[in-house]
Amino acid sequence: MVRDFIEINDFTILVEVGSSGTVTTDACKFEEPLIAVAFYGSGNVDLTVKYGAKQKDYSNTKGLVFSFYADAAVEFIHTISPNKPLQCIVIATALRNLGDLPNDEGEIFTNLLHQLVHPKDHFVEGPMFFMTPEMETIVDAVFNIPYEGKTKMMFFRSQITTLLSHFFGQLSQQEEEVVNEQEREKLYLAKEILFKNLNNPPSLTELSKQIGLNTFKLKKTFKALFGVPVFKYLQNERLTVAHKMIHTEAATVQEAAWHVGYDSLSSFSNAFAKKFGYRPSQIKK
Structure with missing residues (x-):
């Protein structure tokens, strides 16, 4: 299991990669309240979110874009198996940073992720959909960066910014269509x-x-x-x-x-x- 934390302006980027020859679990928590968007690559890994006595389970995660609010009481658990390796990129910002984000990003978060900016529980699920082909290409590029050193970081920063832009662009264009279970x-x-x-x-x-x-x-x-x-x-x-x-x-x-x-x-x-x-x-x- 490889877990890297990278700071870009007031964003924390978590890149997780994991594989296993047997069924295993990996858990993580965040230290402070934050709003995040997770992008899942190949693997269809299972995710369980626990907070207090509550629990939410997610499967079929390949290509999933998943936004959420979470505080320190929330535990994220991935179940990894031989057929379900983990590839996940999480772009997160603390609530206290929203007013300091550049390029009106704080306003975009507030307008399009209103329920996450004003949470009513330890964990709040926001908009969720599957990646467009353009977003999948970016995620694949992040997990297969061919460069090293400063050039690698420059490329990484550009891809993360583009990925987040695609997320909000897609979110703003989506029609409200309720899909029942x-x-x-x-x-x-x-x-x-x-x-x-x-x-x-x-x-x-x-x-x-x-x-x-x-x-x-x-x-x-x-x-x-x-x-x-x-x-x-x-x-x-x-x-x-x-x-x-x-x-x-x-x-x-x-x-x-x-x-x-x-x-x-x-x-x-x-x-x-x-x-x-x-x-x-x-x-x-």
Whole structure:
């Protein structure tokens, strides 16, 4: 388990990485009241939040953006297993710092995270959704910084600022769409079906029948919960899987394209370049 704390202006950045050959737990607390936004990378690690006699549990955390208020009475517990490693970035600021944040950031926090700025308990859950493809790219870059020393820190600072900007930008654009627990489970199932069938995904109509939601409800609630339309999510997962295959030399560019369902190498290369900013042939092994 690696846990790094980095101070940037009045923000504390916590970067956590952990893996285990067996099921294990890792707990942490914060020393003072703060408002934070957590970004979860790959792994789908389970999270339990305990405060007093209360407890909240979170699963399916891969790609989750999770904002919250917490004080010193709150304990965060991650359950790590061979299939669920931990990758988490937490951007936090103490309540006492809100008035000192630069670039009107304190006002943004107050307006968009009002319930966290004025908490009514030791732990308050704020807005939560799944990362956009742009946010996923930034999180992946933070966990794979190719630089060292001062250059590494310069890059890190820029990515954290951009990540937080994307979070508030997405938050301000979101429509208020309530997704109930039954719909949430069906949407998680839809996400799983798409991921398991990247090379031959079902149509929107077929997917709707498989999970028991009509197509209109599927499109609307999927975007509300995961932050992107159904097939934007599919494309993003296709390209992410292909990138990993090429980077680890598990497949050639052509093989990776076929594996995730692209018949045209030029279409794959163009989509790849649009997402990552470089073509698949330029990946550094």
